[in-house]
Amino acid sequence: MTExxxxxxxxxxxxxxxxxxxxxxxxxxxxxxxCMKDSDFLKELEEIRTDFIGRPTPLYHAKRLSEQLGGAQIYVKLEGLANTGAHKINNAIGQALVAKRMGKTRIIAETGAGQHGVATAAACAKLGLKCRVYMGEVDVRRQQxxxxTMEMYGAEVVPVTTGSRILKDAINEAMRDWAANFSDTHYLIGSALGPSPFPDMVREFQAVIGRETKQQMAERGKKIxxxxxxxxxxSNSIGFFEPFINETEPLLFGAEAGGIGPGKGNNASRMVGNDAVDGIMQGFKTRFLQDEDGQAGQTRSISAGLDYVGIGPQxxxxxxxxxxxxxxxxxxEALNAVSVxxxxxxxxxxxxxxxxxxxALKLAPKMRKDQNIVVNMSGRGDKDIFITCPVFRPEEWKVFLQAELERLNAGKDIHFAASMAKNN
Structure with missing residues (x-):
């Protein structure tokens, strides 16, 4: 493994x-x-990947779209078909297994879009571990x-009301919890960041994505x-790229959150533009978006999962x-890609x-028809209906929400369902 x-x-x-x-x-x-040298651990991990996560995930050739664009062939790695709907489960299961081997009985996690929280909650439910998830209050509202789902898996979700009330603030709260309770608690970081060894751990548990992709394209006789x-x-990108990091090919592209455009506070772009600086925060050094006082800056993105001030150090x-x-x-542009x-x-x-x-929609037309692009669909869009529906069908969405609110206010069926759930 690359370390x-x-x-x-x-x-x-x-x-x-x-x-x-x-x-x-x-x-x-x-x-x-x-654990990574323990054959019993690796065997258990592989069995869970197959039977619980549903690996390998498919590699899908987007033929119609490739033809319409008239350039490179586009392939999509469908991580959204993994159990819990995203790539996050790969790392959640891996770290939770390590924690259980260490004798830990309680897991804490941070989450932005919620997919890491869902994955951690599911992993804990499977392995019999207590679970608490910290989530910024802003993200709680937009990712209900x-x-x-986290609560259905038995996790306690704690809204974070400090700071900007997004992912960076959830990380801060989780760090404080871990410092106070590390004897029985493991902090299951969801992205390839944080103090060492977390970037190495997350990359290794997510590398299954890139390794499968490499094998699946080779089986088709296709060059990436x-x-x-x-x-x-x-987390998804470093795992996807892992088998190719030390090679000169293929070309590797990272898509950051451009938000509503350039300018501080309008996006969450750390590597594009000049708004980010090298700094130390939350236990590691990388490029961060900061304000004039060196504190975490304001970010903006339609995507809760990309709305973070820093980037993984690797x-x-x-x-x-x-x-x-x-x-x-x-x-x-992201909304357009969802539709396309x-x-x-x-x-x-x-x-x-x-x-x-x-x-990928930008790159493909500039490439030859005999070339191949692979896109990592790191997650499924079901979770984003509260974001996409107001954009694509605003009037119908208003009517739906109003009807739901009236139904809830009337209390019909709600008390009955609640009592049934309690009795069961």
């Missing part, structure tokens, strides 16, 4: 944590490396379907010319060295993944 150099990727990464967390992090690092993934913190390094080329995709892939191929991208889809 950091003592926790660093060039100048990025590291382990900048309070003294109280040094021992639990060192214990975690030791346990992780031990995922909040409900370009790979495209969305990049927030970076991705920052690969961007600075030129191995990954980054482009900022605006909200309207849905209507042309019957594939519904999550808003995060749609940023990658939008970039």
């Amino acid at each position: 950091s150099d003592k926790g660093f990727f060039g100048k990025f990464g590291g382990r900048y944590v309070a003294e109280v967390l040094r021992r639990p992090i060192e214990e975690l690092e030791e346990a992780f490396h031990k 379907p995922n909040v409900s 010319d370009a790979m495209v993934a969305c990049v927030g913190g970076g 991705l920052a390094y690969l961007g600075e060295t030129g191995r990954i080329k980054f482009e900022a995709i605006k909200d309207d 892939f849905a209507k042309t191929e019957g594939v519904l991208f999550a808003m995060e993944s749609a940023h990658a889809g939008a970039l």
Whole structure:
């Protein structure tokens, strides 16, 4: 497996944590490396990937769309068909298994779009672990379907009301919880960031995406010319790119959240533009969007999962060295990609993944017809109905919500259903 150099990727990464967390992090690092060499652990992980996650996920040739664009052939890695609807389950199961081997009984996590929270809750339900998920109050409001799902799996969802009330604030709260309860608790970080060894752990558990993709294209006798993934913190992209990081081919492209356009506070773009600076925050060094006082800056994106002030340290390094080329995709471009892939191929991208889809729509016409692009559809778009429906069918959505509100206010069927659930 590809590892950091003592926790660093060039100048990025590291382990900048309070003294109280040094021992639990060192214990975690030791346990992780031990598990990755343990045949029994790897066998159990592989069985869960097959029977519970549903791996391998399909690689789908978007023939109609490729023909319409008139350029490269587009293939889509359908991570949205994994159990819980996104790639996040790969890492959640891996880390939860490590934690259980360590004797931990409680898992905490942060989540933005909610998919990592859902995956962690499902993993904990399967493995018999207690689960608490911290989620920014803003994200709780816009991702209610995922909040409900987490609670169905038995997780406690804690809305975070400090700061900007989004992903970065959820991470801060989870860090505080871990510092106070590390004896029985594991902090299951969902993205390829945080203090070492988390970037290495997340990349390794997500690398199954890229390794499957490489094998699936080879079985078809196809060369991969370009790979495209969305990049927030970076869990799906670093796993997707992992088998190719140290090669010169294929070309690797990362789609950041361009929000409503350039300018501080209008987007969440760290590698494109000049708004981000090198800094240390939340236990590691990378490129962060910061304000004049060096604090976490304001971000904006239609996608909760990409709305983060920083980027995984390995991705920052690969961007600075030129191995990954980054482009900022605006909200309207991502929405257009959702519509195009849905209507042309019957594939519904999550808003995060749609940023990658939008970039593929730009790249394909500039490439030859005998070339191939693979896009990582990191998640399914079901969770985004509260975002997409007001855009694509606003009047009908208003009528639906009003009718639901009237039904809830009337209390019909609600008390009966609640009493039935309680009795069962």
